[in-house]
Amino acid sequence: MKISVQSTRNNVIVCQIDVVSxxxxxxxxxxxxATDAGQQSFHIRQKGWDISWLPKGSYSLIINLSESDIEATNYRVRVVAMDNANGKPRVLSDCVDSIVVSNPRKVLSPDIYWDLQAQDFDINELSWKKGYSDWFYLHFDHAARVIKELMFNNSDKLKGKILDVGCGDGVTDLGLFLRMQPELLVGIDPFKGFEGIEAACQANHIPEHLVKHENLRFTADSGNEIPFDDDSFDVVLSWGSLEHIAGGYDKALAEITRVLKKDGILFAHPGLFYGEVGNHLREFFDDPFIHLKIPEEELKQRLMTAKPNYMERLGKTYPPEDYWRWYKELNPITVDSMERELRALGYEPWRVALRSSNVVEYTSELQKYSMNDLAVAEMYGTFILKSK
Incomplete structure (x- = not known):
């Protein structure tokens, strides 16, 4: 990255930012x-910015002092750009210049912030500006960061060989691959959702050739028959896939354990059937526990006649018949059952995060279910394979 102060006129600092990577x-x-005399200094913060990533291009960093309450005098301005490369913060570039502030007011602390604009496109089109309502953001930014930072603590294991079982559209894998640059990342999914990843990149200002890297691969294979040798991977990922393996996931866990090296790490984020998002039907029903309250035939009938509020899924929608098939394939995973099964296979928990519901209204239909099973909405866990 290159930074230069382009203009310091009319109490506005404009910096030219060139991302060359x-x-x-x-x-x-x-x-x-800071004043020339060193009597006052101010750190100007960002306000509401979380720049998850920036593509190659030119940008303008704008600091408007016109509405600030800082003393009118000469200031030295320093701009430092930083990023996070492979889990390690680094300084990219900095520059120093001067500005004369002509505000007549003299107050000790300013309330000013910087702003960033892209010169070649609308920066609001980037996924991190759209936030949690955007499917690409949820996977490329949020999910990739959860894996990298929260669950792996930027472990060097993510620099080795990674397998994602049930990779879906592959967007999370792409986000993780570009951030960590592992030796190899393979995503497998028999449903081939990853075939649309190049179009998703184009729509989100990511150069398509980045998804064609020789160390990033996608194949239409099943978790029940993983086409790799024993002890092939340092890390295996399973984000929202184990619950979808029709007929149970015992064979998939055995296959995962076979291809994972001893002391390798398994990341698991399984859908919890009894939790508030466990039925995977929230686009059709407001009640998160409806599948536990009414007979199955009634649930199917109501699903087929409901008016869904579809999530944005990279432009794709699916009919109620697909949702019913997916619902019928769900494995009734709980936190306790997952822990028992993984320990029996030789895993030990390393980092675990549980998200609980605020309140569970225990109606008469729910009395037979465990409080833990209903209240725990999501489980994220990394597990070290200690014995094989």
Whole structure:
């Protein structure tokens, strides 16, 4: 990245930012003002910005002092750009210049922030500006960061060989691959959702050739028959896939254990059948526990006649018949059952996070279910394979 102060007129600092790399991740800018005499200094913060990534291109960093309450005098301005490369913060570039502030007011602390604009496109089109309502953001940004930072603590294991079992559209794998640059990342899924990943990249200002890297591969294979030798991978990922393996996931777990090296790490984020998102029908029903309250035939009938509020899924929608088939294939996973099964296979928990519901209204239909099973909405866990 290159930074230069382009203009310091009319109490506005405009910096030219040139991203020369294909992509930068977790970008931040630190702007400091100090008087020539060193009597006052101010750190100008970002406001509401979480720059998950920036593509190659030119940008303008704008600091408007017109509405600030800082003393009118000469200031030295320093701008420092930082990012996070492979889990390690680094300084990309910095520059120093001067500005004369003509505000007549003299108050000790300013309330000013920097802003960032792209010169070649609308920066609001980037996934991290759209936030949690955007499917691409949920996977490329949120899910990839959860794996990398929360569950793996930026472990060097993510620099080795990674297998994602049930990779879906592959967007999470792409986000993780570009951030960590592992030796190999393979995503497998028999439903081939990853075939649309190049179009998704194009729609989100990511150069398509980045998904064609020789160390990032997608294949239409099943978790029940993983086409790799024993002890092939340092890491195996399963984000929302174990619950979808029709007929049970025992064979898939055995296959995962076979291809994972001893002391390798398994990341599992299984759908919990009894939790508030466990039925995977929230686009059709407001009640998260409806599948536990009414007979199955009634549930099917109501599903087929409901008016769904579809989530945005990279432009794809599916008919109620597909949702019913997926529902019928769900494995009734709980936190307790998952822990028992993984320990029996030789795994030990390393980092685990549980998200619980705020309140579970225990109607008469729910009395037979465990409080833990209903209240725990999501489980994220990394498990070290200690014995094989």
């Amino acid at each position: 294909e992509m930068l991740f977790d970008v931040d800018f630190q702007v400091d003002l």
